[in-house]
Amino acid sequence: MISSADETLPPAEALKGPTDNAASSRKKSNSAARLPTRESAAAARRRDRILTMIVPLCVIIALIALWQILVTVNDIPHYILPGPGLVVKSLISDWHVLLPALWVTTKITLASLALALIGGGGVAILLVQSRWIETALYPITVILQVTPIIAIAPLILIYAPSTQAALLICAFVVAFFPILSNMVQGLKSVDHNLLNLFELYGASRWQTLIYLKLPASLPYFMTGLRIGGGLALIAAVVAEFAAGSAGAGSGLAFRLLESQFRLNISRLFAALFLLASLGVLIFALTSFISWWTLHRWHESSLKREN
Amino acid sequence: MVIAEQGRTETRTPSARSLKASRPLVAMDNVSKVFSNGTLALSRMSMTVRQGEFVSLLGPSGCGKSTALRIIAGLGGISEGEIDWPIFRINSSGLPDGDISFVFQEPTLMPWQTVFGNVYLPLRLKGLSRKAASDRITTALESVGLEDFANAYPRELSGGMKMRVSIARALVTEPRLLLMDEPFAALDEITRQKLNDDVLALWKATGITVIFVTHSVYESAYLANRIVVMKARPGRVHSDFPLRTSLERDARYRTSEEYRLACAEVSAMLSEAMGGQEH
Numbered sequence: 001m002i003s004s005a006d007e008t009l010p011p012a013e014a015l016k017g018p019t020d021n022a023a024s025s026r027k028k029s030n031s032a033a034r035l036p037t038r039e040s041a042a043a044a045r046r047r048d049r050i051l052t053m054i055v056p057l058c059v060i061i062a063l064i065a066l067w068q069i070l071v072t073v074n075d076i077p078h079y080i081l082p083g084p085g086l087v088v089k090s091l092i093s094d095w096h097v098l099l100p101a102l103w104v105t106t107k108i109t110l111a112s113l114a115l116a117l118i119g120g121g122g123v124a125i126l127l128v129q130s131r132w133i134e135t136a137l138y139p140i141t142v143i144l145q146v147t148p149i150i151a152i153a154p155l156i157l158i159y160a161p162s163t164q165a166a167l168l169i170c171a172f173v174v175a176f177f178p179i180l181s182n183m184v185q186g187l188k189s190v191d192h193n194l195l196n197l198f199e200l201y202g203a204s205r206w207q208t209l210i211y212l213k214l215p216a217s218l219p220y221f222m223t224g225l226r227i228g229g230g231l232a233l234i235a236a237v238v239a240e241f242a243a244g245s246a247g248a249g250s251g252l253a254f255r256l257l258e259s260q261f262r263l264n265i266s267r268l269f270a271a272l273f274l275l276a277s278l279g280v281l282i283f284a285l286t287s288f289i290s291w292w293t294l295h296r297w298h299e300s301s302l303k304r305e306n
Numbered sequence: 307m308v309i310a311e312q313g314r315t316e317t318r319t320p321s322a323r324s325l326k327a328s329r330p331l332v333a334m335d336n337v338s339k340v341f342s343n344g345t346l347a348l349s350r351m352s353m354t355v356r357q358g359e360f361v362s363l364l365g366p367s368g369c370g371k372s373t374a375l376r377i378i379a380g381l382g383g384i385s386e387g388e389i390d391w392p393i394f395r396i397n398s399s400g401l402p403d404g405d406i407s408f409v410f411q412e413p414t415l416m417p418w419q420t421v422f423g424n425v426y427l428p429l430r431l432k433g434l435s436r437k438a439a440s441d442r443i444t445t446a447l448e449s450v451g452l453e454d455f456a457n458a459y460p461r462e463l464s465g466g467m468k469m470r471v472s473i474a475r476a477l478v479t480e481p482r483l484l485l486m487d488e489p490f491a492a493l494d495e496i497t498r499q500k501l502n503d504d505v506l507a508l509w510k511a512t513g514i515t516v517i518f519v520t521h522s523v524y525e526s527a528y529l530a531n532r533i534v535v536m537k538a539r540p541g542r543v544h545s546d547f548p549l550r551t552s553l554e555r556d557a558r559y560r561t562s563e564e565y566r567l568a569c570a571e572v573s574a575m576l577s578e579a580m581g582g583q584e585h
Contacts, residue, residue, distance in 0.1 A: 194414055194416065196381055196408070197410075198431070199381060200379055200381060200406065200407075200408050201404075201428045201432070201479075202397060202403055211416075211430065211431070218418070296418075296459060297417045297418045297459050297460075297461060298417065299461070
C-alpha cells in the first residue's frame, strides 16, 4: 500500500504539468514527491476507512428520508404506514413492553445457539469416529434439517414442557445442522500427512483430536457459527409465530403479531427494528469471534499483501 | 546387502566392508505391498540399512519409493514378507516407537501453531511439558538456523524456511533414523542446494542415518553414499550400490569431475531401470 502511493502520487502531479504554468507545477510536483509518503498513505487509509463507514450510513439516512417524504406527500394514514418519526416515538413510549420481549428473544436465540454449538460439535466428533456411527446417524440429522421447522413447530409445542422450551428446541434444531455439517467437513479435511505424522509419533486418538483435528476444523466451525447464529434468530421468530397466542407474554415476534392484530403498526415497526438490530448484533459478534480466533494464522483472515 | 530381484541387479560392494561393521537399523526381507485397489505397489523388496548410512532411494514416479519409505516408518503395514527394526524400541503394535522421524515433501506444518509449537509437537505427544522441552526445541531450531523465528507462524515464512521447520521438528526427538520423502522437490534450485548442504552437515555432525527419497539424479549423487535405484510397475529394487568419493561434498565437489562421473553413473543406472519398464 505504501509503495503504491509512492509510485502513483508523483505521476499524477506530473500529469498536470503541461496544462498549468510549467514552472509552478514542477515546484508543486517536487514538494508532493518530498511529502513523507508513509503519512500520506496512512491518511489515505484513514480516509478510506471513514468513507466505508459514511457511505452505507448515508444510504440508510437517504432511505429513511425517502420513507418520510413518501408518507408525507401521499398522506398515508399512520395505521397503514407510520413515518420514521412515529416509529421512534413508539420505540421510546413502548420501551417497557419491547425491552422484556427483546430480552426473551435474545435469550432464546443465544441459548439455542449455544446448545447447537455444543450439540453440533459433539455429534460431529462422534460421527467421524467411525463409519458405522456416521452411517447410522447422518440420515436422521438430514431428515431433521430438511423438514421445514414451521411444520414441526406445532408438534414441538404440544410435547415440550413449556412454550419457552418449545421455542428453544425449534431454534436449536435449525441452528444445529449447519454447525454439524461444517464441523464434520472440517474434521474430515485434516491434512493426511499431518495424520501420518501423528501416527508416526504414536499419538493417541485423544491427542490427535485435541492437537490436530479440532484446531484444523476451527475455520469450518466458525463458518457454522456465523450461519447458525443467523438461523437461530430466524428460527426463534418462526417458532414464536407458530406458537401464536400460546406464546403470550413472550418474545419480539409475539409482540409483532400482537401489534398487527391491534393495528398498532408503529409498534410493529419498532419491534421489527429491534429484531433487525439483534440480527446485526449477532452477525457482528459471530464475525468478530471468527476473526479473533483465526486472524493470526488462517488465510481467510489475512489481507493480500500485493 | 544387495538383494537379487527378478530383474537385473547390479552388485558392487567395494565399500560394503566398512558399513558391514555397523549395526543394521532396518531389515526388509521380500516385502510386498498391495494397495486396497489391488495395485501391487511394491514387489519383494529386500534392503538392509545400517547405522550411519546415507541411502538414496532413486527412481521414476510410481516405483514405490515413497511406499517403501512409509513401510520403513511403520506407516500402513505390509502385505507380504518381513520387516524388522533390530535395535529400535518396539511398541505394543510391533512398530518402532520414537527412533524414526519423517520429513514429507510438503512442510506439513500446523498453521495454527508457531514455529516453536510445531517443533514442540513430537515432544508434546510424548507428554513433555513446554518448559521441559524448551531447550531441545531451541537446539533443534538452532541446528536449522531458525532460532530467531520461534514465535513466527508458518504463513510468515518462505518455502525453504518452512522446510527447515519441518526438519527441526524431525530432529527434536533426536532420532536414529531420518526418513525424507522428496523433501526439497518443491523448492527452487538455490534453496534446494542450500538445504542439501545443511542436511549433509547434520548427517556428518550427528551420525544420524538418512534414507532420502528423490527422483533427482544430481541430488542422489551429491548426498548419498549408497544409492538404491528402483523400477516401476511393480515397484521393486533394480540396483543397489555404494557411491564413494575422495572429496568433501561441498560447493567444490559440485563442479568436480568426480561428481560429474558419479552423476553419469547414477544416470545410466536410472535409465537402465526405466528402460526395463517398457519391455
